[in-house]
Amino acid sequence: MNENGTKITTFKKPKAGSSGKHYAPEELVAGILSNNIAALSKAITLVESTKQEHQAIANRIIESCLSQKKETLRIGITGVPGVGKSTFIEGFGKMLTQMEKKVAVLTVDPTSSKTKGSILGDKTRMQELVQDPNAFIRPSPSGGSLGGVTRKTRESIILLEAAGYDIVIIETVGVGQSETAVHSMVDFFLLLKLSGAGDELQGIKRGIMEMADAVAINKADGENLKAAKLAEVEFRRALQLFPPKENGWIPKVMRCSALQNKGLEPIWDVIEEFVKTSKANGFFERNRQEQNKSWLLQHIEQSLKNDFNRDAKIKKMLPNLEEKVMNGTLSPFNAALQLLAIYRNK
Amino acid sequence: MNENGTKITTFKKPKAGSSGKHYAPEELVAGILSNNIAALSKAITLVESTKQEHQAIANRIIESCLSQKKETLRIGITGVPGVGKSTFIEGFGKMLTQMEKKVAVLTVDPTSSKTKGSILGDKTRMQELVQDPNAFIRPSPSGGSLGGVTRKTRESIILLEAAGYDIVIIETVGVGQSETAVHSMVDFFLLLKLSGAGDELQGIKRGIMEMADAVAINKADGENLKAAKLAEVEFRRALQLFPPKENGWIPKVMRCSALQNKGLEPIWDVIEEFVKTSKANGFFERNRQEQNKSWLLQHIEQSLKNDFNRDAKIKKMLPNLEEKVMNGTLSPFNAALQLLAIYRNK
Numbered sequence: 001m002n003e004n005g006t007k008i009t010t011f012k013k014p015k016a017g018s019s020g021k022h023y024a025p026e027e028l029v030a031g032i033l034s035n036n037i038a039a040l041s042k043a044i045t046l047v048e049s050t051k052q053e054h055q056a057i058a059n060r061i062i063e064s065c066l067s068q069k070k071e072t073l074r075i076g077i078t079g080v081p082g083v084g085k086s087t088f089i090e091g092f093g094k095m096l097t098q099m100e101k102k103v104a105v106l107t108v109d110p111t112s113s114k115t116k117g118s119i120l121g122d123k124t125r126m127q128e129l130v131q132d133p134n135a136f137i138r139p140s141p142s143g144g145s146l147g148g149v150t151r152k153t154r155e156s157i158i159l160l161e162a163a164g165y166d167i168v169i170i171e172t173v174g175v176g177q178s179e180t181a182v183h184s185m186v187d188f189f190l191l192l193k194l195s196g197a198g199d200e201l202q203g204i205k206r207g208i209m210e211m212a213d214a215v216a217i218n219k220a221d222g223e224n225l226k227a228a229k230l231a232e233v234e235f236r237r238a239l240q241l242f243p244p245k246e247n248g249w250i251p252k253v254m255r256c257s258a259l260q261n262k263g264l265e266p267i268w269d270v271i272e273e274f275v276k277t278s279k280a281n282g283f284f285e286r287n288r289q290e291q292n293k294s295w296l297l298q299h300i301e302q303s304l305k306n307d308f309n310r311d312a313k314i315k316k317m318l319p320n321l322e323e324k325v326m327n328g329t330l331s332p333f334n335a336a337l338q339l340l341a342i343y344r345n346k
Numbered sequence: 347m348n349e350n351g352t353k354i355t356t357f358k359k360p361k362a363g364s365s366g367k368h369y370a371p372e373e374l375v376a377g378i379l380s381n382n383i384a385a386l387s388k389a390i391t392l393v394e395s396t397k398q399e400h401q402a403i404a405n406r407i408i409e410s411c412l413s414q415k416k417e418t419l420r421i422g423i424t425g426v427p428g429v430g431k432s433t434f435i436e437g438f439g440k441m442l443t444q445m446e447k448k449v450a451v452l453t454v455d456p457t458s459s460k461t462k463g464s465i466l467g468d469k470t471r472m473q474e475l476v477q478d479p480n481a482f483i484r485p486s487p488s489g490g491s492l493g494g495v496t497r498k499t500r501e502s503i504i505l506l507e508a509a510g511y512d513i514v515i516i517e518t519v520g521v522g523q524s525e526t527a528v529h530s531m532v533d534f535f536l537l538l539k540l541s542g543a544g545d546e547l548q549g550i551k552r553g554i555m556e557m558a559d560a561v562a563i564n565k566a567d568g569e570n571l572k573a574a575k576l577a578e579v580e581f582r583r584a585l586q587l588f589p590p591k592e593n594g595w596i597p598k599v600m601r602c603s604a605l606q607n608k609g610l611e612p613i614w615d616v617i618e619e620f621v622k623t624s625k626a627n628g629f630f631e632r633n634r635q636e637q638n639k640s641w642l643l644q645h646i647e648q649s650l651k652n653d654f655n656r657d658a659k660i661k662k663m664l665p666n667l668e669e670k671v672m673n674g675t676l677s678p679f680n681a682a683l684q685l686l687a688i689y690r691n692k
Contacts, residue, residue, distance in 0.1 A: 059680055066677045155679060292671045295678035303686050304650040325638045331412045332641035333501060334405055340649050 025060040032065060032163045037136065040163045047155045048141040062155055065162035072161045073275060074168050076182040078208065079192030084218045085171055088192060088258035090126040095264050096167055097134040104165040105129070108153050108172040108182050109140035136165060147302050150181040154295055157185065183211045184291060187284060188271050191215045195224060195231035209239065212251050214270050220255035220263065228255050247283035249274060313342050371406040378411060378509045383482065386509045393501045394487040408501055411508035418507045419621060420514050422528040424554065425538030430564045431517055434538060434604035436472040441610050442513055443480040450511040451475070454499050454518040454528050455486035482511060493648050496527040500641055503531065529557045530637060533630060534617050537561045541570060541577035555585065558597050560616050566601035566609065574601050593629035595620060659688050 028046075031039020046058040079085050093103045105126070129135045141152040157168050172182045183189050191212035209215070215235050220228030236253045245251070252270045256263030278284040308314055317339060324330035374392075377385020392404040425431050439449045451472070475481045487498040503514050518528045529535050537558035555561070561581050566574030582599045591597070598616045602609030624630040654660055663685060670676035 059677075059683060062677050063680050066674065069674075151679075158677065288674070289672040292674065292678050293668055296668065296671045296681050299678055299682040300654065300685060301647070301651060303682060304654055305647060307690075308646065308650055322639060322642065325642045326635040328412065328415075328634070328638065331405075331408050331504065332638050332645055333497075334409050335642050336645040336649060337405060339646060344653075 025057050025064070028057075028061055029064040029162075032061070032159055033068065035164045040136070040159060041138075043159050044138060044156050047159065048152050058155065062158050065158050068162040070161055070164075070166075072166055072168065073188070073271075074157060074170065074186040075271065076170050076172070076179075076186035076189040077192065078172050078179045078182060078189070079218070080194075081173055083192045083194055084258050085173070085192060086125045088216075088218060088256070088264075089169060089171060090129045091258045091261050092264050092267070093126070093129045093135055093169065094132065095261075095268065097129075097132050100134075101167050102134045102136075102165045103129075103132075103167045103169065104136040104138070104160040104163075105169045105171060106138050106153055106156055106160075107140040108146075108149055108170060108178050136160065136163075146177060146181055147298070150185065151299065151302070154185050179208050179211065184294060187278075187287065188213050188274055190267070190271075193217050193231065193235065194219055195227035213245075213249060213274055214252045214254065214267065215239070216263070216267055217253070217255045218258055221257035221260050247278050247287070248281065249278065249283075308343060311343055314339060317342060371403050371410070374403075374407055375410040375508075378407070378505055379414065381510045386482070386505060387484075389505050390484060390502050393505065394498045404501065408504050411504050414508040416507055416510075416512075418512055418514065419534070419617070420503060420516065420532040421617065422516050422518070422525075422532035422535040423538065424518050424525045424528060424535070425564070426540075427519055429538045429540055430604050431519070431538060432471045434562075434564060434602070434610075435515055435517060436475045437604045437607050438610050438613070439472070439475045439481055439515065440478065441607075441614065443475075443478050446480075447513050448480045448482075448511045449475075449478075449513045449515065450482040450484070450506040450509075451515045451517060452484050452499055452502055452506070453486040454492075454495055454516060454524050482506065482509075492523060492527055493644070496531065497645065497648070500531050525554050525557065530640060533624075533633065534559050534620055536613070536617075539563050539577065539581065540565055541573035559591075559595060559620055560598045560600065560613065561585070562609070562613055563599070563601045564604055567603035567606050593624050593633070594627065595624065595629075654689060657689055660685060663688060 028039050028043045032043055043058070043061050046054045046061065049055065049058070077085060077089065089105055093105065096103045126137060130137055138156065141149055141156075153170065157170075160168050170182050170186055172178045189211050191208055191214070193215055195217055217228045217231050217235070220232075232253050232255050239251050239253060254263060254266055254270065256267060258264070275284065278287070321330065321335040321339060325332050325335045374385050374389045378389055389404070389407050392400045392407065395401065395404070423431060423435060435451055439451065442449045472483060476483055484502065487495055487502075499516065503516075506514050516528050516532055518524045535557050537554055537560070539561055541563055563574045563577050563581070566578075578599050578601050585597050585599065600609060600612055600616065602613060604610070621630065624633070667676065667681040667685060671678050671681045
């Protein structure tokens with residue numbers, strides 16, 4: 001817990017005058033490994049920084065943290081706004097900390113740079129979990145593209161796991177490709193749903209159903225219970241139409257009421273069953289390996305693109321050629337050839 | 347029409363001994379502009395070639411063709427296997443040629459390299475359209491990634507339009523991201539469906555509904571007519587749940603029977619209405635401009651990646667670092683840094 005007695009860390013930028021020494025990587029690593037929240041938060045801030053000097057330190061920290069081999073679990077949670085994600089994570093997280101698990105919550109929200117952290121920026125969210133000494137909550141990093149946000153999230157996962165968090169929950173809202181991004185960094189992907197045709201279609205249309213390892217129909221309480229039971233049957237039927245998953249897992253459909261703290265344990269049981277079977281058949285490990293590989297390739301791709309876009313000559317030429325391409329006076333392929341020729345001879 | 351009296355051009359690779367002179371770009375351009383099918387086919391073969399010398403010629407041809415400003419229409423057609431795409435395109439294409447339109451059909455099928463052109467490789471498909479002097483049918487280019495196939499398709503569109511084809515139909519089967527790729531290169535996107543719950547969900551889950559400008563429920567004939575009418579109502583209701591399109595167009599739902607040649611004219615009426623309204627409000631032109639711009643950026647990205655992957659040092663280093671990353675002994679970010687440092691100092 002930091003000096004304010006809260007573990008919500010804001011997007012504090014390192015002060016202009018602060019020297020690299022202030023962030024001695026060895027100290028921060030030592031701090032992380034002893035679960036010092038201030039050190040962990042500082043390291044995540046370095047990960048999130050766009051300054052090259054900070055990134056260099058962050059890379060050294062990540063490398064040290066990576067050597068810590070721990071049994072961890074990464075759970076992705078998604079659902080449309082209003083489905084009750086915060087309430088769910090609050091209840092689910094508290095249940096896990098009561099089981100002596102240490103739980104961290106991260107968010108992937110590419111819109112947070114526009115809305116200043118809409119998902120978790122509001123400190124009134126997850127009020128109880130925030131105060132739980134075995135929980136750590138961090139809002140989505142600000143600044144930019146989904147690629148940037150996911151990279152920072154992936155790096156933060158490594159730090160959190162080194163700091164002793166057994167379970168990292170990654171929350172996302174259904175914006176653009178953010179679900180796909182979160183799916184690519186977790187072991188288990190949970191889709192929260194509401195009963196009601198409109199919402200069902202909203203979820204299905206973005207291909208999220210295919211990614212889900214389980215679907216939980218939330219707000220299955222009070223007058224809503226009957227509709228939730230119907231939705232449960234419908235989703236189970238719908239899921240049968242999908243081709244079987246490569247890991248052999250058959251996605252489960254459940255009901256819960258995060259508000260009333262009902263149905264959360266069965267969801268955890270399903271996750272445990274998933275972990276058990278997918279560790280037994282090797283999928284768990286293979287999936288993480290494949291994820292690592294695709295992080296590498298994505299990171300290279302992003303860097304190559306950044307190099308190109310930052311090139312002085314390209315910056316000068318691109319707008320002009322782009323306009324010609326848009327006007328149809330130059331083919332996209334020829335414009336690309338011209339730009340690449342300039343870039344290669346830099 | 348070529349020497350065999352058929353316009354299906356196979357994947358003939360230029361012979362090893364053939365010189366660049368054999369493909370004089372000026373001659374080919376002149377041939378294309380006079381709608382010489384042999385010249386057009388040869389030019390498309392050059393576009394599809396992976397040889398750098400062929401690509402250089404292809405680029406010159408494309409540039410010349412691009413200067414031909416013509417009123418053209420690009421229609422994307424998708425649907426699951428068995429929905430009757432070939433029969434539909436055969437009937438629809440013939441209807442258009444009877445209206446004095448010249449029609450070209452291309453396919454985007456990233457699986458065709460594995461299955462040797464599964465979609466259109468079979469010469470028995472579209473037997474009547476193939477023989478129509480006002481139609482030109484070309485199977486999916488072989489060879490590789492979706493990115494490669496879509497690039498070749500985009501370039502072929504330019505050649506076909508220069509050759510005087512008013513309407514280019516781009517067909518795809520619902521594999522991976524191929525619908526998104528086709529959507530990114532057409533003016534109008536038509537989704538073919540069958541009545542029946544299984545198929546409906548299959549279509550919806552991949553987010554295709556969102557892209558469709560019209561949905562046509564095919565095989566609405568005989569015993570199937572009642573179910574097709576029901577599906578029509580359901581789809582219309584489902585489409586209402588989607589947010590309105592940026593061009594203000596409300597997607598239409600129709601029934602047809604390609605086999606019985608029924609309901610094809612109303613589909614053409616809808617397309618004409620779409621073209622009229624989207625030209626009036628400027629969307630048609632703006633959409634093509636945006637497409638051109640994204641072709642440029644995608645092409646640059648792909649080239650940067652290719653450069654990297656072809657680099658001798660990278661080729662040597664990558665497998666080793668990739669393995670370390672997969673094993674978890676090296677972070678993806680650090681591996682990327684190492685590779686990029688080597689690459690930048692090449």
